[in-house]
Amino acid sequence: MTQAEMEKEIASLREQVARLEQRQAHWPRLEKTSRAMAILFAVAAMGFAIAGGVLSYLDRPNPIVPLALSFVLASLPLGLLGQALRSAP
Numbered sequence: 532m533t534q535a536e537m538e539k540e541i542a543s544l545r546e547q548v549a550r551l552e553q554r555q556a557h558w559p560r561l562e563k564t565s566r567a568m569a570i571l572f573a574v575a576a577m578g579f580a581i582a583g584g585v586l587s588y589l590d591r592p593n594p595i596v597p598l599a600l601s602f603v604l605a606s607l608p609l610g611l612l613g614q615a616l617r618s619a620p
Contacts, residue, residue, distance in 0.1 A: 558616055566613035572606035 579599035586593045 562613050562616035565609045565616065569606045569609035569613060572602045572609065576600075576602035576606065 576599045579595050579602060583593050583595040583599060586595060
């Protein structure tokens with residue numbers, strides 16, 4: 532390998548490292564976003580569950596409980612994703 536080829540390879544590797552560092556800078560923002568969405572979905576599910584309880588107390592049809600369950604089931608993977616991104620190096 533000549534000196535010029537080695538310098539070209541080093542320049543290429545530096546570009547790759549710069550791109551990887553740029554990509555890694557976005558992970559903390561994604562972690563915070565997924566955690567915030569998980570919390571919002573859990574709060575919405577709690578609100579729907581409370582509304583469902585009030586409606587069942589008033590003897591009205593209650594289509595809200597399955598909606599609350601779906602929000603809880605949507606918040607769980609988001610919370611796990613946030614935790615996985617937090618523990619990633």
